[in-house]
Amino acid sequence: MNQQYIYAKYPRIVLYTLLIFIATNAYSFGGKKTTIQEISDPDSVTVKDEVILPDSNHEIISYNTVRNDDIIKSSTYTVGNALFGLIPGLIVRQGSGEPGVDSPNITIRGYGTFGNSNAPLVLVDGFEHDLNSISIEDIESITVLKDASAAILYGGRAANGVIAVTTKRGKIDRSNIEVNVLQGVQTPLYLPEFVGSADYATIYNQALINDGLPALYTNEEIQNYKTGDPIYYPSTNWLDKMVKNVTPATKLNVNATGGNDKIQYYASIGYLSNTGIYNHTEKHEGYSTNIKYESLSFRSNLDIKLNDEWNVKIDMQGKLDNKNAPVDSTSSIWNALYKYPTYIPVYAKDGLLGGTSYYPENPMGLINEKGHMNIHKRHLLTNITTEYNLERLVKGLKIGGRFGYDNYYTVTDGWQKSFDSYSVLGKDEITGEPILSSAYGAKTVLTYFEPEDERQSLRLNVQGYIDYSTELGSSNQLNAKVLYHQDELTLGSESPYYTQSIGGIIDYSIKDTYFAKAGMTYSGSEAFKKGNRFALFPSISAGWILSNESFLKDSKVIDYLKLRASAGTVGRSDLGLRFAYRDYYKYFGSYSFGTSGIYGGGLIQSDASNPDLTFEKADKFEISFESVILKNVNFSATYFLDNRRNILVSRNNIAPSIIGIEFRDVNAGEAKSYGLELSLGINKSTNNGGYFAQLNYTLMGSEVLYNAELPVPEGSEYYYRTGNQIGQAFGLEFAGFFDSHEDIANSPVQQFGEVNPGDMKYKDKNNDGYVNEYDKGPIGDTGLKSEFGLILGSNYKGFDIQAVIQGRLGSSMYMGGYSQIYWPLINENGVSTYILDQTPWTESDKAHANYPKLTTVASSNNYRSSSFWYKDADFARLRSAELGYNFSESLASRCKAEKIRVFLRGTNLFTLTNLEYGDPERMTSYPAMKTYNVGVNVQF
């Protein structure tokens, strides 16, 4: 397949996009422009306020919504990164800053299960989509559904909570056009520093001496490294050399809304260009090896009123993206950037790359001399919703159907080559030129490689609903809804994933003061055996708005006061174990008979089946309190409890191996998670502006209740994972450094490899005379404990400012997870500047040692999970700050615009942490990014 074939698919989609865009706009431009007066149509108001939730009564479910304005103010280039700290209970964790794959990890209320995933269900306008598939500008609001009652109609998919995104829709108005331009620069949020060759040689010599080996570098050599010579005594700072400090990103979005009483539209086109931070990538003719991510996206949301009873919504969203990147994987490039020796020159001579037989590929070559590849992705999502009002038949009755068809496609192609490198053996006394070794590796020319990883995914979703609402008596309201849902997802060549459910809710309110709701969903999944495929998920909730009672109605202090409680069960079926109910045989291993050396694939019985496999279930309870006092202050508190059962656990721990087969996991694990969400806000407006502050605080805890663990020897009960929080790390307890050989002889025997003076001593927790596996206990705060977000804002005249600070308290970091920084020389690591501030153990300075003795051989005794390697890593980060200015209306109108706003916006600007060295969130591979942007928003 040649590249033309691939690109041939694109123009069709681009054309398609443009046609829709033009068609929708032409319709409205050409049609009669609605006047401002016509907006008073009551239906259009509900459209504007609509958050696509499964039911209409929002008073007594647990949810939080953020609206477009707030999201966009803290946004950069992807949706996920805009959500830090904005919503209580929504835990967002920093990911990579690599363009195109820079989305963070998102969970709701921490960890609820130790099963395979804590990922919530993400719905866009009621259809399951990836959060990052949409453009930030198109989002009307993001709502997080937390308790069972809120998510009950999603039944068997909602155990980890639901994030519901609603996109913008048209309204009856003249055509409004909005243009957003954002131009930013990015810089790595954190990069470690490594010592130069002279320090490296000194430290390496010390480590050799510690190992009882002769030093490798002479004093003269060390002196020469200090003096430095780019060829003979280099001290190459690879990160400096290969990583740019500043790289640009651009985002554009144009959208149009409007419509008349028959048809309303929202349409947008977006463009994003985001560049990577690799340096010296532009020297090749015709291509660059730097990462460059570009995407072009569109959305078209149409509301069509066919007649008084019947309306249809046709929504389409599409995206084309293309990423140029070096051929080598990001992880191997960054591994080299962190570890590649400083004593090797970038170039040995005249453009010949430096290297040695052991380190043939230097980072300059890895990034720039291996070619480049293109990852192409596209998707087209189509949703059609139709609703028929049966008012004429039964007052308050509506039926609707929804249909979704999504197509995703991805493929990679590129051009690759390989390079050679040379080491400098000495200096030619006559010519003064360096004498080079023979080449390591072989140089090849750039050749095209065929598209690979081609993958087409499809999603087909059908829903149908019946909605009924009626007033009983003068002030009582009854709503009922039935929702049917089925979904088919085909990921590449995998067998399709199916889910199906039917559910209903009834809610009832009296005088807008007392609320009650009951719901039930019957959910099924293809992952389980006939008979276990469906499960019933019920919920109930009740609420009481005290402020609507007569005794509080006239209160000057309390403006709003609500109590709410809910209980219910939701589940999930994506347990990472499909069709485990079936016995089957699989190909495994291979063997060659005879003389040919041709191997026959072997077929074996796979793990024994588990016909009882079923949903993981979450029993959720919640009680909350919400209030607004003195008009300006809001306070709410929610206690939540999630009892998780049916978590998959392995039976292999407890079944004898003489049976000769492994068992598929069983639904036997149990855990609970619980916590408190607090939210306090103040909002004040004055003549010239106003200010607001909102603090969200989530306190979380969890406990593993059952995890099919093997019995441990008596006295080692602390070894059980059961009883600890989900995600708890285990390790040994550090008890100082061995002082001398006598000290070792008098201490319990450590069974992790040879120990010498200067190595780490561990506590023999069970006092059996040996330090081994069973002396590991819980160490560090590695679950999620507490998380806060503080949003501050103010506006004065034309100016406005907003900042989001997000942080995590009571958490610790495992230094071994960042061994390239904290474990010098181990596994051929380089030496980071961290070690310069430490006092490694030496015979002469053992009294002050705070780091084990340096070594050139991996010490399996020292470099393993122990309390020594856990450090507190609480932090608070200024996630975003924005300063904006609105031009006066007169000025705007002179530019033929309705509104012009310019702003400066930064993200990840500043961090406070108690971690002494390093970054509390990300220190491996591609760094996270700090961004500075300037933007303009114009509305016509």
Place this chain on the structure above:
Amino acid sequence: MKNIISILFLVSASYYFTSCDDYLEMPAQTSFNQDSVFVNYRNAETYLYSLYERVPSIVLGWTDILNGPSRVSLTDEAGSLALQSSYRSHKVYGGNVDATWFTTSLGEDYYSRHWTSIRRNFIMIENIDNVSDITTTEKERIKAECKILIALEYFELFKRYGGVPLVKESLTADYPILDRESIENVVNYIVELCDEAIASPNLPAKVTRSIEFGRATKALAYGLKARTLLYAASPLFNTATPYMSLGENNKSICYTNYDKNRWKLAMDAASEAINFCESNGYAIVTDYGIDRNYVVACCKRPKDGNTEIMFGTMNSNSSATVRYTWSFRGRQRGAACNSPTHNAVEFYQNRDGSKVNWDQVIRTSAGNPDEPYENLDPRFDQTIAYNGSVWRTNPTMIVEFFDAGEDGVTDGKEGKKTAKTEYYYGTRKYLNGYEETSSGFLPMSPVMRLAEMYFIYAEASNEYQGPNATAFDLLDAIRLRSGMPEVNRSFSQEELRDFIVNERAVEFYAEDHRYFDVKRWLVQNPFVNIYNVKVLKWADDTYTYEKYLHQERAWYDHWYLHPFPQAEINKNYGLIQNPGW
């Protein structure tokens, strides 16, 4: 128009609103289950491949065993490069190992894998009759093969752990309670399985089509029976008092009595095996000359002239992996996983039957690096690469195992990372003829050779009746084909025993015998003192060889038998840990 749209919508909706269970049913069967595997020979044969994939293989190594080194590096035959700290053999040398590490991290053996294989073989035996497109003869042959493979797994368990539970079918119960059996029952069961295979008229004595080489034959059944009975008669098991006591469960680690007749059973079984093999086309390899016979017998397949191999395994690892595992660093670019020790070198006699005196520093004449080795047993040159030995495929290249030599200990810019060797020897046996890194070959692991039957007969008959003519003749046959003189006929029983111990080490170097041989002989503190030789090249082109104690490895008596995985003991189904662990 609207009506048409609504009809279309309803029609399309009704298409999707199908019955629930149909919607969620997994699509058409794309994978195999028991019924579809055992339905035709093509699938059943594929299953057969998986049965052989687990058969022990010594040439193989790498990730499966000790994370690089093979079992040979746990003996005095070899050592692994110390600066490769990932090699797990080093921890065994240090002795700081417990049952959990030994069974879960060392990688020498995975207890549960034996049971997986046993189950898979029983499933074949139990289901092969359902296959429709092969003859009964072929079915019976496969059943007999599976019995041998089960016996082989039990033998592998027996030699490591002693008595184990006996599973005689594919288990279905979730939590069977099966105690450890006595040594006697386990040995009897292995012999019973071998006898059943021998009795099968459908199992060939030898594969006739070369494409089937590697499948179990009657020869293997005979051989395995003899080998099992030899182990059963050996001091570790054939004793009233075990090496360490397990109280009332002693019967699971020894016979609880000494019975000389066990040696006779082994001797008779070996005799039967030799007679059977030699009347069915097997013969000691003698046609390739004294410098080649040995390597043909050990490493070649039958089509390449190996008439002696009774069973060899082929594994899917490439020749590159095998070379990586076995060859030294330096110009060979191997990983020095298993480097021969000087102890191994000292197994070898000179061609006249004398031994080199290594207790003094040996200085060669100028330009003669290989002087100390030049008169050694021809098998030495086929087994071990040494300073001055010649590259097999490139006679202009001479191995340089001296300090600062091309293949010796040197420090480059990356320090010790480029040091090439620790021992001044390299393994050549499994690479013989293929030392060039560019050439590929098909690796084979010799599991059983006719020569072993000769040794079993010699050892067992010497124990049962003392030195005897047949024993001498059999040993001579092995020595003569490699250019070594006859065995001294005046040996006493003890002298002959010592001679056999040494000769076995030579003939079966790195064939996975010594680790278990030394244990079954109950040798006191084996594998402890490991010697090396320091080779220096002098300015006058002479070389000196100085033997020195390189390493003192640990040995504890409880190591005579393996520990069971602690996790397995904790499951409380009747498994009792071996003493001392």
